Amino acid sequence: MAITFHCDHCGREIKAADSAGGKWGKCPSCHNKLYVPNLNADDGLALAPVDEMDEEKKNRLMAETYQLTQDILQERDIPEGAGESAGAASVVSEQELTKNIILYLRQMANGELGGAETTATAITPHGRQAIAILDTIALSEMPEPELADVAPQVLAGLIRALRSKIG
Numbered sequence: 001m002a003i004t005f006h007c008d009h010c011g012r013e014i015k016a017a018d019s020a021g022g023k024w025g026k027c028p029s030c031h032n033k034l035y036v037p038n039l040n041a042d043d044g045l046a047l048a049p050v051d052e053m054d055e056e057k058k059n060r061l062m063a064e065t066y067q068l069t070q071d072i073l074q075e076r077d078i079p080e081g082a083g084e085s086a087g088a089a090s091v092v093s094e095q096e097l098t099k100n101i102i103l104y105l106r107q108m109a110n111g112e113l114g115g116a117e118t119t120a121t122a123i124t125p126h127g128r129q130a131i132a133i134l135d136t137i138a139l140s141e142m143p144e145p146e147l148a149d150v151a152p153q154v155l156a157g158l159i160r161a162l163r164s165k166i167g
Contacts, residue, residue, distance in 0.1 A: 005037055097126055098133050101162070102146050105137075108158050109150045120165060127166050134159050134166075 002015045010030040022038035107116035123130050138159050
């Protein structure tokens with residue numbers, strides 16, 4: 001009676017003689033080294049019995065987790081304490097933010113680091129909006145009139161520095 005098994009590497013069905021059981025051989029298809037199982041000895045590990053209490057507990061906890069997730073997703077009221085962080089970033093117009101960004105870049109180019117730091121603190125709370133404005137400035141062929149005398153490489157470096165500061 002031949003031993004029939006599948007190659008672990010290529011998945012091809014292999015038939016080996018009974019005398020090859022328990023030895024190492026090569027797959028005729030992919031030539032990888034493989035172990036020929038022995039029919040007489042039980043090579044598999046014995047499985048532990050399933051604990052019904054653990055299964056019930058696991059199912060109950062999964063149902064509870066699902067229900068909590070659904071409750072959170074269906075929640076329409078803002079939890080208390082979340083309102084303070086949302087109100088921290090005040091609404092600012094795009095023109096005002098653009099003016100602050102140009103002022104920051106001008107201050108940095110002139111070496112006014114103290115004023116630039118103060119201006120940066122006014123810019124950073126408006127992250128996405130500020131990054132969009134910075135991208136517009138960086139991609140424009142003509143720089144803003146206030147920044148016309150700043151070398152393009154210096155301006156690009158200042159824009160990168162402000163972007164990294166914003167996040």
